Amino acid sequence: xxxxxxxxxxxxxxxxxxxxxxxxxxxxxxxxxxxxxxxxxxxxxxxxxxxxxxxxxxxxxxxxxxxxxxxxxxxxxxxxxxxxxxxxxxxxxxxxxxxxxxxxxxxxxxxxxxxxxxxxxxxxxxxxxxxxxxxxxxxxxxxxxxxxxxxxxxxxxxxxxxxxxxxxxxxxxxxxxxxxxxxxxxxxxxxxxxxxxxxxxxxxxxxxxxxxxxxxxxxxxxxxxxxxxxxxxxxxxxx
Numbered sequence: 001x002x003x004x005x006x007x008x009x010x011x012x013x014x015x016x017x018x019x020x021x022x023x024x025x026x027x028x029x030x031x032x033x034x035x036x037x038x039x040x041x042x043x044x045x046x047x048x049x050x051x052x053x054x055x056x057x058x059x060x061x062x063x064x065x066x067x068x069x070x071x072x073x074x075x076x077x078x079x080x081x082x083x084x085x086x087x088x089x090x091x092x093x094x095x096x097x098x099x100x101x102x103x104x105x106x107x108x109x110x111x112x113x114x115x116x117x118x119x120x121x122x123x124x125x126x127x128x129x130x131x132x133x134x135x136x137x138x139x140x141x142x143x144x145x146x147x148x149x150x151x152x153x154x155x156x157x158x159x160x161x162x163x164x165x166x167x168x169x170x171x172x173x174x175x176x177x178x179x180x181x182x183x184x185x186x187x188x189x190x191x192x193x194x195x196x197x198x199x200x201x202x203x204x205x206x207x208x209x210x211x212x213x214x215x216x217x218x219x220x221x222x223x224x225x226x227x228x229x230x231x232x233x234x235x236x237x238x239x
Contacts (some may be wrong), residue, residue, distance in 0.1 A: 022103025
């Protein structure tokens with residue numbers, strides 16, 4: 001693949017967003033992990049109040065799959081701030097690691113770098129209990145599954161949950177898809193290797209799940225109690 005992703009990404013921005021304050025190219029296409037299927041992930045900052053902000057757009061350009069994340073300063077702040085409580089900072093990562101295409105995103109990049117370096121907030125007690133309860137329930141389902149198909153599906157769900165709980169318990173950012181593995185490797189390469197080795201082996205998954213759950217405080221079922229929420233306004237009900 002001899003195409004220049006930076007030049008082509010810059011052309012996308014010039015064609016679609018000549019008014020952009022800045023834009024940057026993010027994702028694996030800018031790294032040694034680039035593959036034939038890598039796309040151009042482009043974050044674009046428009047002038048404040050631009051009616052095109054915010055939106056996300058997927059398209060093809062010069063045979064590249066392109067993902068556009070378009071904002072003005074208010075919406076970019078809003079969307080980035082939403083990621084922090086959920087501990088999955090995808091937009092912060094794109095901004096922090098992106099290659100500038102036009103304009104100067106340095107201030108924004110510095111802010112995202114600082115957020116990523118600080119790490120997520122530790123789990124609150126209710127959050128930790130929720131995580132422990134959920135993993136306890138998943139392990140119970142896996143232990144007692146009798147249908148081979150169901151056991152396969154449950155094991156796959158538990159396998160993903162193992163990585164998420166290990167990261168949350170360690171006060172580490174969590175990711176989706178390949179970023180889940182990347183974050184786990186960043187946290188603990190030995191655990192990441194064991195996690196990968198357990199894939200497809202229900203017994204190994206169950207064993208690792210119990211280990212990670214114990215480290216997070218142990219199983220939780222009896223005594224788990226969560227208050228629900230009442231609607232702030234009652235509807236008219238049924239006639």
